[in-house]
Amino acid sequence: xxxxxxVYIVSYLLITSIAANAGQEVIVLHTPPDRTVIEYDILxxxxxxxxxxxxxxxxxxxxxDRKEIVPDLGFECFSVxxxxxGTSTVEVSAFKGETLVATFVRNxxxxxxxxxxxxxxxxxxxxxxxxxxxxxxxxxxxxxxxxGYDKKPISPSTFASEKFSSEQIFAATSTCYSCHKSITKKPxxxxxxxxxxxxxxxxxxxxxxxxxxxxxxxxxxxxxVEQKKEWxxxxxxxxxxxxxxxxxxxxxxxxxxxxxxxxxTWDLCVNCHAEKATGQHVLGDTMFKKxxxxxxxxxxVRIGKELTCASCHNPHASNYPHLWAFEVNDVFELCKKCxxxx
Ligand code: HEC
Ligand code: HEC
Ligand code: HEC
Ligand code: HEC
Ligand code: HEC
Ligand code: HEC
Ligand code: HEC
Ligand code: HEC
Numbered sequence: 001x002x003x004x005x006x007v008y009i010v011s012y013l014l015i016t017s018i019a020a021n022a023g024q025e026v027i028v029l030h031t032p033p034d035r036t037v038i039e040y041d042i043l044x045x046x047x048x049x050x051x052x053x054x055x056x057x058x059x060x061x062x063x064x065d066r067k068e069i070v071p072d073l074g075f076e077c078f079s080v081x082x083x084x085x086g087t088s089t090v091e092v093s094a095f096k097g098e099t100l101v102a103t104f105v106r107n108x109x110x111x112x113x114x115x116x117x118x119x120x121x122x123x124x125x126x127x128x129x130x131x132x133x134x135x136x137x138x139x140x141x142x143x144x145x146x147x148g149y150d151k152k153p154i155s156p157s158t159f160a161s162e163k164f165s166s167e168q169i170f171a172a173t174s175t176c177y178s179c180h181k182s183i184t185k186k187p188x189x190x191x192x193x194x195x196x197x198x199x200x201x202x203x204x205x206x207x208x209x210x211x212x213x214x215x216x217x218x219x220x221x222x223x224x225v226e227q228k229k230e231w232x233x234x235x236x237x238x239x240x241x242x243x244x245x246x247x248x249x250x251x252x253x254x255x256x257x258x259x260x261x262x263x264x265t266w267d268l269c270v271n272c273h274a275e276k277a278t279g280q281h282v283l284g285d286t287m288f289k290k291x292x293x294x295x296x297x298x299x300x301v302r303i304g305k306e307l308t309c310a311s312c313h314n315p316h317a318s319n320y321p322h323l324w325a326f327e328v329n330d331v332f333e334l335c336k337k338c339x340x341x342x
Contacts, residue, residue: 025102026053026054026094026096026101026102027047027048027053027054027057027092027102027104029046029047029092029104029106030046030047030048030137030138031045031046031128032045032106032108033106034105034106034107035107035108035125035126036107036108036109036125037109037110037111037121037126037127037128038082038108038109038110038111038127039110039111040110040183040251040253041081041082041083042079042082042180042182042183043080043082043090043108044077044078044079044180045059045077045078045079045080045090045092046075046076046138047071047076048137049071049073049074049076050074051074053096053101054094054095054096054102055095055096056069056070056071056094056095057069057070057071057092057094057095058092058095059078059080059093060091060093061080061082061089061090061091062084062088062089063089066080067080075141077179079182082108082110085110085111085112085115085118086110086117086118087107087109087122088108088110089105089106089108090105090106090107090108091103091105091106092104109121109122109125113248114248114268114271115271129208129209131144131210132208143175143178145175146175149173149174149196150174150175150197150198151197151198151200152192152197154195154197154223155223156191156223156226157226159191164194164195170196174198175198176198177196180198183253184196184253184254186251186253186254186255187254187255188254188255188256188257188258188259188260189253189254189260190251190253190260192223193252193253193254194254201219201252214244215243215244216244216245216247217244217246218244220246227316231316231317232317234317234318235318235319235320236317236318236319236320236321236323237316237317238314238315238316238317241316241317248262249262249315250262264308265308265309265315266295266308266309269308269309269313270309273309276294277294278291279291279292279293280292282294282312294308294309295307295308299311301337310325311325312325312326312334313325
């Protein structure tokens with residue numbers, strides 16, 4: 001007798017969950033799977049929608065409204081930007097009139113080498129491995145076989161003088177463009193990404209298809225041979241460069257900052273060297289307690305540029321102590337490079 005209410009509750013749950021499943025068949029969320037890890041800020045979504053069953057699809061990211069879609073193709077593909085690192089919750093809700101007919105929740109982890117706590121995703125989160133499967137449902141409209149256009153012979157030394165085709169040509173010839181077109185949308189686009197030579201770095205034959213060979217610097221140096229020669233010949237190499245992590249600071253695709261940096265130079269440096277933000281270290285234990293300026297002034301040597309950490313330190317390598325950007329061996333010589341009168 002005492003078990004009766006439990007059985008009743010269980011069967012009630014069974015019935016309501018069947019009802020919910022039946023409702024959800026009006027749309028199928030193909031990508032992403034739950035607990036996906038992404039590296040950068042673009043998340044791709046694709047939904048199959050039963051025609052006429054849904055009037056409106058709403059997408060929220062961490063509770064904020066991000067997109068409203070009126071479905072028409074029977075298939076809806078779009079992307080959303082994840083502004084924060086770590087876990088975000090993406091919710092897709094489908095309405096027929098005022099009625100909620102289906103809802104999906106996906107947790108996504110945006111990883112980053114720049115911030116310790118986001119370096120490793122939580123257990124049970126992994127990269128989608130999307131390209132490990134055949135995806136016949138996508139091939140109705142997209143091409144997934146690579147072609148010669150996905151790898152073009154280009155070099156940093158000749159790039160500026162070469163003529164490349166237009167965005168329309170890349171759209172028509174690149175295998176990757178139709179699904180990953182947002183990846184080159186930021187203002188500073190890296191050479192090979194700008195011409196959709198995606199397979200210059202992404203390995204079609206890698207164990208996880210399209211992953212990039214590690215250490216990444218070997219891939220970068222494959223084209224940036226001058227930098228390789230120059231930096232490897234220096235006495236001191238900056239920590240992150242030495243371990244081969246060029247993409248801690250540089251986006252391989254596109255970014256909002258010159259040199260495809262993920263943040264402004266000053267913000268990047270201070271991200272790891274927080275205690276240097278005051279500029280106190282430049283003057284040491286002198287009367288100038290407020291420290292030396294490190295930003296917000298004009299660089300007296302690199303005309304047209306702002307003063308930053310890189311005004312005094314080379315971000316990659318140097319023959320001089322503390323990676324100084326000048327050929328000087330002590331602090332006093334360094335000061336004279338900018339304070340000509342002292
Ligand atoms: C049919 C659409 C489609 C096409 C075409 C496509 N991709 Fe993807 N790709 C995806 C989706 C969806 C993901 C899952 C991750 C996401 O949300 O971005 C993905 C993920 C990736 C990843 C990350 C690894 C992973 O499994 O999460 C890489 C790298 C990648 N694609 C490279 C490429 C390259 C290079 C090409 C062209 C040769 C290409 N893709 C063509 C849809 C596509
Ligand atoms: C009925 C046709 C159709 C099918 C099927 C289809 N797509 Fe698409 N998809 C499109 C169209 C059209 C675009 C827009 C292409 C463009 O503007 O260049 C697109 C764009 C995309 C984009 C880019 C979205 C953005 O805004 O950045 C992704 C990602 C994508 N599709 C993934 C997929 C995946 C994954 C599948 C299979 C699960 C798939 N698509 C199946 C038609 C389709
Ligand atoms: C200069 C080298 C380079 C080029 C060129 C390049 N990528 Fe990447 N891409 C990377 C690296 C490095 C990663 C980080 C993941 C890794 O290390 O495997 C990455 C990651 C990705 C991801 C996963 C993003 C995420 O958030 O998880 C996608 C998708 C992708 N690339 C697509 C492309 C497409 C499309 C192109 C062509 C326009 C392209 N890449 C060109 C180096 C490159
Ligand atoms: C396939 C050849 C190729 C590979 C691989 C490659 N690059 Fe490049 N890179 C170029 C070209 C081409 C340019 C554009 C040069 C120009 O604009 O004149 C460029 C430009 C750059 C610039 C901007 C330079 C400037 O003066 O504005 C940076 C930074 C950079 N690459 C970093 C990287 C990093 C980091 C990697 C590895 C993840 C990498 N590159 C891999 C070809 C490559
Ligand atoms: C700690 C951050 C950081 C790392 C790691 C890093 N870079 Fe840079 N890189 C910068 C900054 C900052 C600039 C812009 C310097 C300036 O303002 O003059 C730059 C400029 C460049 C340039 C263009 C100017 C030049 O010096 O030739 C290239 C090419 C480049 N980096 C490639 C690479 C490659 C390849 C790697 C990996 C071996 C790498 N970077 C690692 C921060 C970094
Ligand atoms: C991803 C983290 C990271 C970033 C970003 C970073 N650094 Fe570093 N930096 C390191 C590490 C790690 C070391 C090595 C620490 C050591 O040897 O004590 C280091 C060492 C240094 C040194 C000391 C060299 C010496 O011999 O005394 C200087 C100077 C320096 N970084 C300047 C910069 C500048 C300038 C930037 C911005 C362009 C920058 N760092 C960005 C991690 C970083
Ligand atoms: C005006 C020149 C100048 C600027 C700008 C500058 N530094 Fe320095 N930096 C120095 C000098 C001088 C030293 C050596 C101090 C010493 O001998 O104690 C140094 C040393 C360092 C060291 C190594 C010393 C240590 O304590 O490990 C790091 C790391 C460093 N600077 C990072 C930065 C960062 C990050 C910025 C930007 C916020 C920056 N610097 C801006 C001149 C400068
Ligand atoms: C890369 C160039 C550069 C180097 C190297 C440099 N400075 Fe400066 N310094 C500046 C600039 C720019 C200012 C700001 C001037 C202004 O605003 O008019 C400044 C300002 C100062 C000031 C005035 C502080 C203030 O708040 O206005 C002092 C003192 C000073 N520097 C001392 C030094 C000493 C000591 C060294 C060597 C350890 C040094 N600087 C190295 C560029 C440099």
